[in-house]
Amino acid sequence: MYNNFCSRHVGSVGDTRESMIKELGYDRIVDLIEDAVPANIRGGDPLELPEALSETGALNRLRGIMGQNKVLKSFIGQGYSGTIVPPVIQRNILENPGWYTAYTPYQAEIAQGRLEALLNFQTMISELTGLDVAGASLLDEGTAAAEAMALAKSGHRTGTTMFVADSCHPQTIDVVKTRAEPLDLEIIVGDWKTFDPSTCDGLFAVLLQYPDTLGSVADYSEFIEKSHAAGALAIVAADLLALTVLRAPGEFGADICVGNSQRFGVPFGFGGPHAAFMSCTDKLKRKMPGRLIGVSVDSQGKPGYRLALQTREQHIRRDKATSNICTAQVLLAVMASMYAVYHGPEGLKAIANKAHRCARILADSLKQNGFELVSDQFFDTITVKTPGKADDYIAAAVELGYNLRRVDSDLVGIACDETFVCEDGKNLLKVFGIEKAENSENQNPDWDEVHDRESDFCTAAVFNSYHSETEMLRYVARLEKKDLALNESMIALGSCTMKLNATAEMMPLSWPEVGNIHPFAPDAQTVGYRAMLDELSDWLARITGFAAVSLQPNAGSQGEYAGLLAIRRYHLANGDNDRNICIIPTSAHGTNPASAVMVGFKVVPVACDEAGNIDVADLKAKAEKYADNLGALMITYPSTHGVYEETIVEICEAIHANGGQVYMDGANMNAQVGLTSPGLIGADVCHLNLHKTFCIPHGGGGPGVGPIGVAEQLVPYLPGHEMMENGDAPVCSAAYGSASINTISWMYIAMMGAEGLTEATKMAILNANYVAKRLNDSFPVLYTGNKGLVAHECIIDLRPVTEASGITVEDVAKRLMDYGYHSPTMSWPVGGTLMIEPTESESKAELDKFCDAMISIREEIQSVIDGRADKDDNVLKNAPHTAEMVISDEWKHAYGREQAAYPMASQRDHKFWPAVGRIDNVHGDRNLVCSCAGMEAYSE
Numbered sequence: 053m054y055n056n057f058c059s060r061h062v063g064s065v066g067d068t069r070e071s072m073i074k075e076l077g078y079d080r081i082v083d084l085i086e087d088a089v090p091a092n093i094r095g096g097d098p099l100e101l102p103e104a105l106s107e108t109g110a111l112n113r114l115r116g117i118m119g120q121n122k123v124l125k126s127f128i129g130q131g132y133s134g135t136i137v138p139p140v141i142q143r144n145i146l147e148n149p150g151w152y153t154a155y156t157p158y159q160a161e162i163a164q165g166r167l168e169a170l171l172n173f174q175t176m177i178s179e180l181t182g183l184d185v186a187g188a189s190l191l192d193e194g195t196a197a198a199e200a201m202a203l204a205k206s207g208h209r210t211g212t213t214m215f216v217a218d219s220c221h222p223q224t225i226d227v228v229k230t231r232a233e234p235l236d237l238e239i240i241v242g243d244w245k246t247f248d249p250s251t252c253d254g255l256f257a258v259l260l261q262y263p264d265t266l267g268s269v270a271d272y273s274e275f276i277e278k279s280h281a282a283g284a285l286a287i288v289a290a291d292l293l294a295l296t297v298l299r300a301p302g303e304f305g306a307d308i309c310v311g312n313s314q315r316f317g318v319p320f321g322f323g324g325p326h327a328a329f330m331s332c333t334d335k336l337k338r339k340m341p342g343r344l345i346g347v348s349v350d351s352q353g354k355p356g357y358r359l360a361l362q363t364r365e366q367h368i369r370r371d372k373a374t375s376n377i378c379t380a381q382v383l384l385a386v387m388a389s390m391y392a393v394y395h396g397p398e399g400l401k402a403i404a405n406k407a408h409r410c411a412r413i414l415a416d417s418l419k420q421n422g423f424e425l426v427s428d429q430f431f432d433t434i435t436v437k438t439p440g441k442a443d444d445y446i447a448a449a450v451e452l453g454y455n456l457r458r459v460d461s462d463l464v465g466i467a468c469d470e471t472f473v474c475e476d477g478k479n480l481l482k483v484f485g486i487e488k489a490e491n492s493e494n495q496n497p498d499w500d501e502v503h504d505r506e507s508d509f510c511t512a513a514v515f516n517s518y519h520s521e522t523e524m525l526r527y528v529a530r531l532e533k534k535d536l537a538l539n540e541s542m543i544a545l546g547s548c549t550m551k552l553n554a555t556a557e558m559m560p561l562s563w564p565e566v567g568n569i570h571p572f573a574p575d576a577q578t579v580g581y582r583a584m585l586d587e588l589s590d591w592l593a594r595i596t597g598f599a600a601v602s603l604q605p606n607a608g609s610q611g612e613y614a615g616l617l618a619i620r621r622y623h624l625a626n627g628d629n630d631r632n633i634c635i636i637p638t639s640a641h642g643t644n645p646a647s648a649v650m651v652g653f654k655v656v657p658v659a660c661d662e663a664g665n666i667d668v669a670d671l672k673a674k675a676e677k678y679a680d681n682l683g684a685l686m687i688t689y690p691s692t693h694g695v696y697e698e699t700i701v702e703i704c705e706a707i708h709a710n711g712g713q714v715y716m717d718g719a720n721m722n723a724q725v726g727l728t729s730p731g732l733i734g735a736d737v738c739h740l741n742l743h744k745t746f747c748i749p750h751g752g753g754g755p756g757v758g759p760i761g762v763a764e765q766l767v768p769y770l771p772g773h774e775m776m777e778n779g780d781a782p783v784c785s786a787a788y789g790s791a792s793i794n795t796i797s798w799m800y801i802a803m804m805g806a807e808g809l810t811e812a813t814k815m816a817i818l819n820a821n822y823v824a825k826r827l828n829d830s831f832p833v834l835y836t837g838n839k840g841l842v843a844h845e846c847i848i849d850l851r852p853v854t855e856a857s858g859i860t861v862e863d864v865a866k867r868l869m870d871y872g873y874h875s876p877t878m879s880w881p882v883g884g885t886l887m888i889e890p891t892e893s894e895s896k897a898e899l900d901k902f903c904d905a906m907i908s909i910r911e912e913i914q915s916v917i918d919g920r921a922d923k924d925d926n927v928l929k930n931a932p933h934t935a936e937m938v939i940s941d942e943w944k945h946a947y948g949r950e951q952a953a954y955p956m957a958s959q960r961d962h963k964f965w966p967a968v969g970r971i972d973n974v975h976g977d978r979n980l981v982c983s984c985a986g987m988e989a990y991s992e
Contacts, residue, residue, distance in 0.1 A: 058808035063895035104805025107556040120580030126570035129467025133315040153538035156753035165531030167357035173389035175983040179509035181309035182300025186331035189385035194227030194785035196310035196328040204257035211256030219264035234652035249282035267433030276305035317391035319567030323786025325755035327385035341375030348976030351969035376646035383751030407432035410468040512984035534967040546877040546887025549744035597731020598761035606789035611739025611758025612647035618769035631683040664693035664835035682712035690843035704734030723844035726810025746797035815892035830910035845889035869932035871905040932966040
């Protein structure tokens, strides 16, 4: 067992596992599986995957593959810059399960640490960009620009045209074009200096790059004034480090600012993950995509943080949402915000000025030796005119260990950064035949005075207090201790698959050959990366039963978008231009209808029956009604109700019979792997959440990877990229999306093998049914399938006890914190319920402890029903209880302190304390504050 990873990954083995099987009335787990999983979808053959490797064996094999990469110093730029990850941040955040195993902070009282870090991120972005409100991260710069386009369009009913400056990064232009096409939006790409907004009918937005893709710093203020006069909003894609010394976009008229925070201490990672950002004016905040952190007060009147304005998000607004964004890049946003905290505003300016000085020395030396630059107004990037000789200079740089940017055959770009040292300057000048650098006596920046930044930024105390490693380490640790993550206890969130993120899976992220590869590095330098990604794609194709897999989508939402886009492009290629109807069950996750609308589909809902299954008669009727226009069905399997629907094959056949394609949401793939597959069931495309089924950690709300598998007919319509043979329809900035974290899923599959992956699925089903049985007498299980069984998760119904006692789902969720647990998923897909997904990684002991907590809470509710506890002043209504509340000199409650704080005897040995009392959500939205207070708030 000691060298068998599967036995480390699953929580219960041997006699313990057998006792659970018997508890459910079975002698063998295979009998349970045969009853739970419909016979018509069970696969007969084992997965065709390599034999499982030990942790050491997998690490050695992956190191051999990634060792084929060549790690050069990349000064390519184009939205990605070299950076130094402060070791205190790498070791204590990136490599720390207390940070990377947490979930999206829906339960604010046990997420105050990362909420504070995200508020710091928002403050940093808002102040650097000079705009009122910033969000808590988006996926990458290209998709952020596309989201900004959608935001601008949402307030402009008649406009259908957007101007994009040809000086924007090429990958951003491509992603925006992809997003615009299905929405019938026209993208005009051209020179902003010659484009006249007043002559363009229906102009709703303009997009500009600052500094531009060739490094030039331009004054956009007059152009933006003209754009505003024409009724358009101004979107600026900005370099975050440049904004520490250059004028903020908000100060020259930008309405929306987007960009990438990667150079704030996050490695290249061959394209990601990195935290993109968006900020906007106050009037746009209620339509801004993604998470937004706000300040409110708790039950004791003390400040606390929370997710704000959630009613604008896809899980509430569904097909009316501006965006389908769900998972973002929280872990990377935390790293970027901590980079700013550690360096402070003066440190950030020093880093920026260093990068500028390096670029200036190169520029002066090149000009003194007869070379011309595209622009003499630059921050850290210069573009050298090399008529017909760009390839020669690029090759010479590679020989000396450097990657420069080949703009075209006549232009070479050099993007300096904080990693640039004197030796780099000498070597790069040698590339151009120059032996000695010119020491310029000019100390003024290489841009006009109008571009100087005069406004302050990062003035809050948090950015000006933790500049020694000792203080920084303690600040990071203090925040970590406020949050409940998987290193503390089980997080049984339904539809979220909070399973083990094994240490061995995470280790390669810190390897230089994983982190230090630029996404636009030459193919000869990325052999190992592409071999690993190809192998992972092949494994996922075998697991899903599909012909091919694309790893480009960098979140589940982007996988949905890419999959539906493939269906749309397939129909158009076949001349079926009118196939624009997408049937979606009413129980679907909110991303489904939001994604459908983004690719130009019209959503037609299909009902569910009393058992929670899709109403097949209603589905068939609608498929036939819209037969001439049917584009797709979106369906989750097992269903969002946690049940294997017996009619799934019949449903797929009905869609195909009427000309549609079947899109399967892979959120519940943890109940399929090794037992069945989307391809076997009849789906044409399915997105996977590698941050669920395949062990990439949730990171507190990202990163994630949402690859799509497709049937043979859809292979030509997978997303492409300028760095690939197929350049069509990219859905994100980098060819392979968040490439670096795919090493995690590669490690997981390599260590589990076919048998281990199948065993994990069986254990997920066993654990869910064990929990369902233990809790059914206290909280009835709402939906079951064959023989009263569930799939990998179950929904328990609290509505009867709520009606009898007044105790709500929220009260139970907050009381669970006092027991040391994160609540299961609240009121989705059915209001007044909890959806529980224990995953295969939890032990019987942990499942029992959680069930004991739930049963104890049911007894506390009974006390309210029986009148033994006050209906308003009780342990549930006042939960959670902080240490400060419990030790207060004043205690006015009708129950004791011990009952409040230590409801289970085991908590005397170890107790997790919520950092704040119950947060007032209404107060937070009515009094919206989304940034830290400045230094003036701390003065006496």
